[in-house]
Amino acid sequence: MARFVVVALLWLSLASAQAADPSGMIVYQTDFGLRDSAVAEMKGVAKQVDRKLELFDNTHEIPPFDIWTAAFHLAHLVPYWPQGTVFVSVVDPGVGTERGAVVAKLKSGHFYVGPDNGSLTLVAEQIGIEAVHAIDYKKHRLPGSENSHTFHGRDIFSYVAARLASGQVPAEGFGPVLEGDVVRIPYQHAEIKDGTALGVIPILDINYGNVWTNIGRTTFEKLGIAKKEPVRVQIFDGETKVHDSVMPYVDTFGDVPEGDPLVYVNSVDEMALAINYGNFAESHKVSSGPTWRVILSRP
Template identity: 40%
Template structure:
């Protein structure tokens, strides 16, 4: 089922040779592989972000594509190394540390196998404990992507329900408001991507051009409160004006037309960043 496509993600950055070493290991396994990059700019150690970027990307790749995601603050510890087979028949090679959370919830996982490091680890690297991205994940990913091993040969089957999941914030719906968290940024443009889905927001029966009171808290501290227009796209408001919109993942987003919302108001991400969107009575 593999198709020679290997897509790499990490928090390694491109300032040194780490990513290049992973590519080299993959191409040593098979020169036929086509290696692509999802991103290597995941915030260091941020498993949630790594999980989210996989969810943002995988469904746009063909069946049989193999993803390697290495955001691994627990490298060298007892955390398991796994390969997940998604409902869309793609492979994700990663530490079992929460990276699979969004894939399990939003895409679906058919099966998970623990990587047998006896069989599926680069030879003569058993004394290296800190670069599993190269020695275990890129290596196993390349073997899978090239068809040199089957999914069954990865290692023993695990229960899908036993994989580690990151806790997420449940949406709270009221008669005239919706509450959630700020999951992640559209980094380059500084827009906020919330945990509130389009369907949840639509229970407030919004119409384009409606205004909502948006309140953002960091824990209990009020960081932002303003009336914001709901628009179809950024051009629906003047340059410099804020906008509520539905992003490419069908989540509620918050942006400033041609500006960075995150920088303008010093907004961060994570479960301690709460957002409330409340209908304004006419």
């Protein structure tokens, strides 16, 4: 996640020089898919609030109920959008319960609207949160939706985001300041311990089955392993060891024969695992998320 930190710092420097007013833009991500009208209904609500709003999609293919993946994509996405952009992230298995619903102003000058269920975990760490307001959704929801309890993405979050992005209501106008911290998902942060590099598998490069870790290149380099030297790779799901092998540390896929595994630095300057012309995740039954731990070391 090193690249995200660098980009976030760039945006924080820009934020100090510019006002963080809502931009009239909303970016959506959900686990809804596109096989029904759910996403279009959310956008329709926003357009009813203000037809001039610009509405964009990140993805609607987050695995169902996968709050961690929502958190990862959100942190990855935010720094590339103009200040004032409002992000609506709805992966909300606790919809209709007592879980929080918030508007957050980020230190980068962006805004988040959605559930307080762990979706802000990585944003809070890598970008920072200036203020969080609990949404009073008895007052701030789509008129006529009071008896709807299972589609807050449409009835509350898209409606609130539209009023925020259009400048109709400021962030602090939706409810009181949240007491305490936002909900955070615990996970293994990248670190060097006893001559090993520890981390998690935050996400898969899903099209190719490459396995990405949160162990940054600079952290890994503290092990003193040079290019073309072997690396021991251990992967755990919780306490269960799923994989244990030795493979070379190289620059790119073609540096090993077809079908061979490799350790490399991915496009976000973090360590990753792959099989040249193969699918590492599928071959070794590896997935991603906060329970998927990885250990890199000398053999």
